[in-house]
Amino acid sequence: MKKLTLFILAAAFTFSNAFAQKDKDAKAILNKLSTQYRSYDAVKTDFTLLVDNPQANLKQTQSGTLVAKSKTNKYKVTIYETGKTVSQEIISDGKSQWTYLKDANEVQLADADNSEEAFNPAKIFTMYEKGYKYIYTGLQKAGGKTYQVIDLTPESEKTSYFKVRLMVDKEKNQLYSANIFDKNGSHYTYTLKTFAAVKGITDAAFAYDKKAHPGAELVDLR
Numbered sequence: 001m002k003k004l005t006l007f008i009l010a011a012a013f014t015f016s017n018a019f020a021q022k023d024k025d026a027k028a029i030l031n032k033l034s035t036q037y038r039s040y041d042a043v044k045t046d047f048t049l050l051v052d053n054p055q056a057n058l059k060q061t062q063s064g065t066l067v068a069k070s071k072t073n074k075y076k077v078t079i080y081e082t083g084k085t086v087s088q089e090i091i092s093d094g095k096s097q098w099t100y101l102k103d104a105n106e107v108q109l110a111d112a113d114n115s116e117e118a119f120n121p122a123k124i125f126t127m128y129e130k131g132y133k134y135i136y137t138g139l140q141k142a143g144g145k146t147y148q149v150i151d152l153t154p155e156s157e158k159t160s161y162f163k164v165r166l167m168v169d170k171e172k173n174q175l176y177s178a179n180i181f182d183k184n185g186s187h188y189t190y191t192l193k194t195f196a197a198v199k200g201i202t203d204a205a206f207a208y209d210k211k212a213h214p215g216a217e218l219v220d221l222r
Helices: 002-038
Strands: 042-053 058-069 075-080 086-092 096-101 106-111 132-142 145-154 161-169 174-182 187-192 196-198 217-220
Touching (some): 002 132, 002 145, 002 161, 002 174, 132 161, 145 174
Parallel strands (some): 106 217
Antiparallel strands (some): 042 187, 042 196, 058 075, 086 096, 132 145, 145 161, 161 174
């Protein structure tokens, strides 16, 4: 019995050490990702979004573009139907958020949600810094490349999702994908197709342009 107890204690010690080491590895990877992202004034990414909800028998893929200011909470997300036809836009200047819906020809105005519970596209590269536990789960190969996989768990129970899985390109030190596990059973997978630093983007790019959406009804939700 004594030997068994010692074995259990030793196993538990090894297990906790392994997780501590993985947490340390995850932080090192995420710190490098965050540092590189913050070194740019703004970034632009082209991505695909896979929405998968087995319970609702729903599975669809959309393409989009994200432009974000790395040092502020400003971003613009554009979702396309086919080709470059815009179906939805989400624009935030850090204080207000405009959501344009082409099908309804309306724009919804709301206060920007800067809480830790909100999933903010502009913070996808730095979200781990506050309100999350994280662990490095190992390497995964896809398309001939090797990615580092990190699982983030929100500390708040108020979030609509319970886990975010990040895949980071080991060679380029760039985010490859983010898989969001929603509590309702849905999975949202953002896969970055391109990533580039951009210069000369003014604050006007992160404000709603009425002229670009003639006739759209404004719905004020504030």
